[in-house]
Amino acid sequence: MTVRTEQMTRLFVYGTLRPSESRWPAIEEFVARAEPAKLEGFRMHALPEGYPAIEPGQGEVIGTLLHLEPALVVAALAKADQIEGYIEGSPDSLYERVVVDVGGADAYTYVYHPNRRDHLHTRGRLIESGDWLNRG
Incomplete structure (x- = not known):
């Protein structure tokens, strides 16, 4: 078992939480720095509700790696959890917050909850580009 001795301060966002999005x-107030990034091994879908969702799969997702202010990480994640409908340990969550490798660095991101993937596949539309800003 790996014990994390430092607080992770990175969050990979790919949709409405990206700079310039709704x-x-x-x-924004929690972010020290933002940089373009790619997440390998995931694919993106546009949902009819007007936002994207990702799931593990062949492909890549284009997004932004947010470097959070260390003193504000807990507040930043609480806000992001609220926006993403994430409730730790709940099967009713809209998304799950997971740790992923983004360009060799660990970061949090939100993937569509496995209990909701049927909706993703029946109502969602695959975004071939993997980029919410280029969803066509």
Whole structure:
């Protein structure tokens, strides 16, 4: 078992939480720096509700790696959890917050909850580009 001795301060976002997108203002105050990034081994879908969801699969997701202010990580994640409908340990969560490798660095991101993937596959539309900003 690996014990994390430092608090992770990175969050990979790929949809409405990206800079310039609709929910960016809700987390902007927690961000020290943002940089373009890619997440390998995932694919993105556009949902009819007007936001994207990702799941493990062949492909890549284009997004932004947010470097959170260390003193504000807990507040930043609480806000992001609320936006993403994540409730730790709950099968009713919309998304799960997981740790992924983004360019060799661990980061949190949100993947669509496995209990909801049927909705993703029946109502969602695969975004071939993997980029919410280029969803066509």
